Amino acid sequence: MSGLGPAERAVAADLAAARFLAGCKRGHWRQISCAFPLLVVAVAAVEPDGSSGEYWFKFELSGFPGTAPEVRIWDPKTSGPLDPEKRPRGSNRITEAFKHWGNGTIYRPWDRQGGTHNNWVTTHPSLAWNPKRDLTFILEDLHGLLTSNAVAHGNRQVA
Amino acid sequence: MENEQEIEILVEGEGLADIEIIRLPRGSAARAILAAIGVKSGFPAEQAFLFVEDGEDPVDMAVLVENMAMERVHHVHRARKIEVRVFYQGRRIDNRFSPSTRIQRVLDWAVGPKGFNIDPTIAPEMELSLLDQKTAVPKNAHIGRYVRHPHCELDLDLIRGVVPNGASL
Numbered sequence: 001m002s003g004l005g006p007a008e009r010a011v012a013a014d015l016a017a018a019r020f021l022a023g024c025k026r027g028h029w030r031q032i033s034c035a036f037p038l039l040v041v042a043v044a045a046v047e048p049d050g051s052s053g054e055y056w057f058k059f060e061l062s063g064f065p066g067t068a069p070e071v072r073i074w075d076p077k078t079s080g081p082l083d084p085e086k087r088p089r090g091s092n093r094i095t096e097a098f099k100h101w102g103n104g105t106i107y108r109p110w111d112r113q114g115g116t117h118n119n120w121v122t123t124h125p126s127l128a129w130n131p132k133r134d135l136t137f138i139l140e141d142l143h144g145l146l147t148s149n150a151v152a153h154g155n156r157q158v159a
Numbered sequence: 160m161e162n163e164q165e166i167e168i169l170v171e172g173e174g175l176a177d178i179e180i181i182r183l184p185r186g187s188a189a190r191a192i193l194a195a196i197g198v199k200s201g202f203p204a205e206q207a208f209l210f211v212e213d214g215e216d217p218v219d220m221a222v223l224v225e226n227m228a229m230e231r232v233h234h235v236h237r238a239r240k241i242e243v244r245v246f247y248q249g250r251r252i253d254n255r256f257s258p259s260t261r262i263q264r265v266l267d268w269a270v271g272p273k274g275f276n277i278d279p280t281i282a283p284e285m286e287l288s289l290l291d292q293k294t295a296v297p298k299n300a301h302i303g304r305y306v307r308h309p310h311c312e313l314d315l316d317l318i319r320g321v322v323p324n325g326a327s328l
Contacts, residue, residue: 018180022169022232022299026212091283096324109323124323126294144298148283151270 007064008036011135015039019136028143032076037061040074041139045146048090055088055146057106059135068129069138070112072105073098090149097145110138166224168192171301172235173207173258173308174200183224190220196235202308210234210259212301234259234301237308245269246290247317258303262287262296269317277317284322290314 004012014020015031023029032040037060045053058074075082084100096107103113109120109127121128127141168181170192181195193204208217212232217239227233236258243265244253252274256265270277270285277285286295289305295318296305306313 018169018178021180022178025169025230025232026299028299091280093284093320093322096322107323114323118323120323124321127321127323140297140299151267151279151282151285 004036007061007066010065011036011039011061014135017134017136019134020139023136023139023143029139032056037064039135040076043139043142043146045088046148046150047088048149050150053088053146055082057142059138060112065131065133068110068112068115069135070105071138088146094145094148106142108141110141166229168224168227168229169232170196170235171212171232171259171304172196172200173202173237173303173306175304177304178232185223185225187224188220189218189222189224189227191224192233193220193235200235202237206237206308207235208237208239208258210236210257212259213257213261213264214259215257232301234303236303236306238303238306238311240311241302241306242312243302243315244312245274245287245315245317247275250275256302258306259301260303261298262300262302263298265302265315266298266317269315275317281319284320286318286320287315288318290316292316293318295320 027044029041029043032042039059039061040056042054042056045055047053056074056076058072060070073082073087081104087098088094099107101107105111105113108114109124110129115121115129165182165184169178170181171178181192183191189209190204192209193207197204197207210217210233211228212234238258240255241258243256244251252269254268266287268274270282288295302313
């Protein structure tokens with residue numbers, strides 16, 4: 001990794017770490033591309049009807065990890081943010097996280113824009129970004145949100 | 160990076176704060192994983208068991224690492240089973256799981272019909288925390304991470320997850 005800047009080195013280290021590789025092995029996410037400062041990762045999902053799906057996310061990682069990632073839900077067909085009509089559906093938790101809002105990023109405290117919004121760094125420290133976090137922290141949160149429909153679906157099947 | 164002479168195994172275990180990569184020469188028996196984790200965590204390898212993630216029974220120690228389920232994460236622990244108690248609104252449910260069970264599987268059971276039978280509209284917002292903590296534990300963490308032999312019990316709270324929209328539901 002010689003010749004890389006500190007932010008690029010930090011990203012490369014996260015992508016080679018056991019936590020990230022475990023998510024790949026579990027089928028929770030897969031790396032699509034990485035051309036620093038941009039990273040695209042596809043994250044597995046469970047739709048409200050129980051079917052499997054996948055959503056792409058584009059990370060802008062300038063200044064990482066001192067600066068929080070800026071993350072957008074991405075449409076590879078248009079190379080732009082995913083149309084709000086095509087975004088994940090489910091509980092209030094899901095629709096809030098992936099809604100289209102002013103800054104166009106994921107509406108979570110770990111996002112560069114979200115973290116400065118509504119004093120979330122103070123009110124939601126367990127979800128806020130800090131330089132000790134890694135990319136897998138974000139991917140685990142995204143995967144947890146995107147697959148949370150599975151719980152409801154399982155209950156509905158037996159209800 | 161893995162090379163032709165060695166195998167990389169992703170392992171969680173008793174005494175480890177997080178998942179780790181263990182590299183072993185091809186031809187090593189599974190018991191070599193126990194030795195590697197035992198050295199890190201400070202217990203004799205012969206007291207430990209090796210599990211596949213979410214698997215119930217220990218792996219045969221004589222199997223060669225290249226013949227193991229390498230696409231799976233493994234777990235090393237001295238306990239064979241962990242007694243899990245989950246608390247919610249003054250009620251408690253109990254079950255036994257292997258140490259390699261992910262928090263996600265415990266959560267699925269806790270919110271499901273054999274657990275607290277949480278309303279399906281609310282169930283996707285539920286999380287598990289360590290007892291009397293308010294922060295959710297990672298869903299992919301193995302429960303054995305939170306238990307140190309000879310203690311074989313884990314107490315968890317079922318909590319409503321945070322929805323950061325300005326309010327915590």
